[in-house]
Amino acid sequence: MDTTAVRQRTARPGRRGFLIGAGGLTLLGAAGCGGAGSTDSGGGGKARTIKHKYGSTEVPGTPTRVVTVGLTEQDYVLALGVAPVGVREWFGEHPGALWPWAREALGDDPLPEVLPVEELNFEQIASLETDLILGVNSGLTKKEYETLSEIAPTIAQAPGHADFGAPWQDIAAIVGTALNVRKKADTLVRDIEKLFDDARAEHPEFGGATALLASSITGEAWAYAEGPAPGFLTQLGFDLPEKAEKLFTGKDRAPVQVSTERLDALEADVLLVGVYGPENESITSKPVFKELDASKEGRVLTMPEMSEVNGALSFGSLLSLPVALDAMLPRIAALADGDPDTKADKADKAA
Structure with missing residues (x-):
């Protein structure tokens, strides 16, 4: 099977508890909005409202300094053309917490700062001057979400799913909407489903x-x-x-x-x-x-x-x-x- 075309579209110039909880959660479902309340608004940066486990968050403009506090969102951000400035380590301990496919997508951009998996360091996150925090594939508590929201607009877990439980299609839709590139996200989802x-x-x-x-x-x-x-x-x-x-x-x-x-x-x-x-x-x-x-x-x-x-x-x-x-x-x-x-x-x- 030739997956080259899909890769070209994405190319860019308590650890034990996390392993158990996210060792593979949620069947691949139909692609959908996954709680995202808007699609591309073109280059104007119109605000989007995104629903999640703890309510809804308005994301203005087009974020460029993105921090991911879930386990896998760095891959989605990179696939959609943005280099994250902070990434939460899951497993692997690769530089920048990026596995080879993500490192390739990063290209010549600087490696993101690595956030520890065991416990969020809010001071570290705040120091990154982020304009968007993504925790879609996460187990954020309400208190953690509220603290993060004081730093920047924060998207918590997708509604209607267990923690760490959103289908990859829904994660793509939410991240794409948050980054104001929903159409690109939908295209990538269709490409992979075709595979x-x-x-x-x-x-x-x-x-x-x-x-x-x-x-x-x-x-x-x-x-x-x-x-x-x-x-x-x-x-x-x-x-x-x-x-x-x-x-x-x-x-x-x-x-x-x-x-x-x-x-x-x-x-x-x-x-x-x-x-x-x-x-x-x-x-x-x-x-x-x-x-x-x-x-x-x-x-x-x-x-x-x-x-x-x-x-x-x-x-x-x-x-x-x-x-x-x-x-x-x-x-x-x-x-x-x-x-x-x-x-x-x-x-x-x-x-």
Whole structure:
């Protein structure tokens, strides 16, 4: 699949708690306003009113000094042509808290200042003289939102979704509206959705098969029904396994810790496991995991924390989704090909 055109459009001259909470939240939904109350107003900079979890915020003009306090908004800001001045670290510890696809989009602009993931430093944010603060893909408390709003117009979590739970299309719409480039955001969303359409057409065998995202965080197993990474699998045509579906009983289908005794709930035609922490302590190294049919038949792909594929899938953004598709599609096809004798070998070669 050729994702070059999409990349050209975006080109420009408690850590553990964050990993659990944002390891992949919210299915890829239909592109929509996601609470944004306006579209492009051209070059005039007409004020836009954007709804969010804690009310609504008016954004005047065209912001240029943007700080992102969510986990992935830096990718959206860069894709839409703005270099952020402050970015919150999630994981990876790359310079400027930018993974390779975002660093490429930054071009020759200076690296943004890095904000710590564990706790917001309001003095640091204020010192950046920002004219817009974005926390769409975040878990901001109301108190944090109110404090940030005293510094600059602040957009909190998208309404109608769990914290860290807005679909990537909605994040794109909100960020695009806030930056006064909504039409560009909509175009990029359509481009990426076309890539998924092409992938499904290329791999009709994904339809009706099951796939699941799990993670091993300091040796504990977690499963995900909602989010960019699970949504990545859904938009490729996969279904969530029935046994895994029963794990998610909350209304927001939040991530669920899976006990060793219930690891069979991870059974799927394709099982992706992000590994955070030492690999020899991962759930994938445990005998009970190795007894899963998915493990014995080579239908598991482990993704080390710092691997680009894990980062791209986890970010699930305008910039990282084309990267994830390029890297993941041949591997997923190898896992799902229905041949237990070749799945593991094919996945290794694809990697």
